[in-house]
Amino acid sequence: xxxxxxxxxxxxxxxxxxxxxxxxxxxxxxxxxxxxxxxxxxxxxxxxxxxxxxxxxxxxxxxxxxxxxxxxxxxxxxxxxxxxxxxxxxxxxxxxxxxxxxxxxxxxxxxxxxxxxxxxxxxxxxxxxxxxxxxxxxxxxxxxxxxxxxxxxxxxxxxxxxxxxxxxxxxxxxxxxxxxxxxxxxxxxxxxxxxxxxxxxxxxxxxxxxxxxxxxxxxxxxxxxxxxxxxxxxxxxxxxxxxxxxxxxxxxxxxxxxxxxxxxxxxxxxxxxxxxxxxxxxxxxxxxxxxxxxxxxxxxxxxxxxxxxxxxxxxxxxxxxxxxxxxxxxxxxxxxxxxxxxxxxxxxxxxxxxxxxxxxxxxxxxxxxxxxx
Numbered sequence: 001x002x003x004x005x006x007x008x009x010x011x012x013x014x015x016x017x018x019x020x021x022x023x024x025x026x027x028x029x030x031x032x033x034x035x036x037x038x039x040x041x042x043x044x045x046x047x048x049x050x051x052x053x054x055x056x057x058x059x060x061x062x063x064x065x066x067x068x069x070x071x072x073x074x075x076x077x078x079x080x081x082x083x084x085x086x087x088x089x090x091x092x093x094x095x096x097x098x099x100x101x102x103x104x105x106x107x108x109x110x111x112x113x114x115x116x117x118x119x120x121x122x123x124x125x126x127x128x129x130x131x132x133x134x135x136x137x138x139x140x141x142x143x144x145x146x147x148x149x150x151x152x153x154x155x156x157x158x159x160x161x162x163x164x165x166x167x168x169x170x171x172x173x174x175x176x177x178x179x180x181x182x183x184x185x186x187x188x189x190x191x192x193x194x195x196x197x198x199x200x201x202x203x204x205x206x207x208x209x210x211x212x213x214x215x216x217x218x219x220x221x222x223x224x225x226x227x228x229x230x231x232x233x234x235x236x237x238x239x240x241x242x243x244x245x246x247x248x249x250x251x252x253x254x255x256x257x258x259x260x261x262x263x264x265x266x267x268x269x270x271x272x273x274x275x276x277x278x279x280x281x282x283x284x285x286x287x288x289x290x291x292x293x294x295x296x297x298x299x300x301x302x303x304x305x306x307x308x309x310x311x312x313x314x315x316x317x318x319x320x321x322x323x324x325x326x327x328x329x330x331x332x333x334x335x336x337x338x339x340x341x342x343x344x345x346x347x348x349x350x351x352x353x354x355x356x357x358x359x360x361x362x363x364x365x366x367x368x369x370x371x372x373x
Contacts, residue, residue, distance in 0.1 A: 022112060022178045029263040030125065030185040032103050032117050035270065039095035040110075041087065058086055065092050068109060072340045073098060075105035080274035099271045109340065112178045112206070120256070125185055129194070129204060129253035146230070155225045162219045164355055168364070169212060176208030183264055186257040193247035194255050202255050206246070214245035300335035301328075306342050313349060326353050 021041045028034040042065065066084035070076075082096035100106035103117050114130045146154075181203045182194075194202035218224065218241060244250040301309060309332055316325035332338055332346040351366035 020176050020178070024108075024111070024113065024180040026103075026115065026180065026182045027264045028103060028115075028117070028127070028182060028185045029265070029267060030259045031263075033099075033101050033263075033267040034103055034106075035097055035099045035265070035267075036106075036108070037095070037097050038108055038111065039093065041091045041093050043091060058090075058092075062086060062092055065094060069094055070096070072109040073111075074107040074109075075100045075102060077101055078271045078274040097274075099267070099274060101267075113180050113204070115180075115182065123259070124189060125257040125259050127182065127184070127255050127257065151226050151229050154229045155222055158225060158229075159219055162215070166212070166215075168360075168367075173208030173212045176211075177205070179203065179205040182255075184255065184257050185264065186260040188255060189258050190256040192251040192255075193243050193249045193253040204247075204253070210246065214242060217245060218242065300331050302335065302337065306332060306335065306338050310342075310345070310349075317353075322353050322357055326350060329353070 023039050025037045026034055027036075062084050066082070069084075070079055070082065077099045079099075080097045084092065084094045087093050098106075098108065103115060107114060115127050116130055117125060117127045120126050181197070181201065184200050184202065187199050188196065188202070191202060194204050197203050224241070239252070240250055243253055247253065309328055313325050313328045313332075316322075316328065329346045329350040333343055333350075338346070347366045347369050351363045354360070354363035354366065
């Protein structure tokens, strides 16, 4: 599990809107092409930390959710059997089948999991488990050969930051359930931390309460935190320890497959049929992005790349210039050249800035904006 801290933050961001349930069923071919039957349940109105947002038209929210998921998911050649509607208990339920040519380039918008795939030296297929690809939050500089006192300070800082995040996460974690089933492109040769369903199928699931308990155990172990910090690691980014607590084995999360001679399904034929269907979605269409950060007039900087602007954000944070960092992040959000992932990353950083300034209401607004996008 990569970037555990960010996984927990992503969970908090999505769960801040209420309940989340996500299910995915993958069918993967040996060449990396495949399809996924994806469904999710989200609240029909934005809620968080005991505060209810202004009333929204549920039907408009359904239409917005449908458009955003189909338009902003990456690496999709076609959609089919797409539906999005209100359930009797007031949630938005989305379901659809997405076809992807390369699983490494595929990403469901707001989906929690990715499954990178490669070949090893024996020609076997190796499929791993990852959260969405985001850069880790900068936790400040640590001098070389830090003293025990400096390490203890970093331990206390890490625990304080986690405590703040936990206050936001805890009320919503009981309803969080994310699950994926993978129909593999061959027969299993070896498997770590995936649940083996049969010789060609594995499953992985994350339950909110169990995730929170695992993070609590890590963050209450001062000795473990000291060892991580002394080794130059982010305290909440110990993959192996987290995997052991979540899935049972002190190892990476992966499955090794002896590739089959045949595909699980005829990719080209099904994509052609999907594209000719009545429910075909234009996956290249764009979605207007409404921001929670545009309450003040913001000027986007088009003279520099987005990466350069994020680098300056980190410099501002290191010098504790929160207002400067916030201004830069708002500019990135307003920049029409920024990708959806970069905008989500800017909202993430903006929310953390407000948390550091002890402005929890504004922090929640930024985290909820990621859900809306």
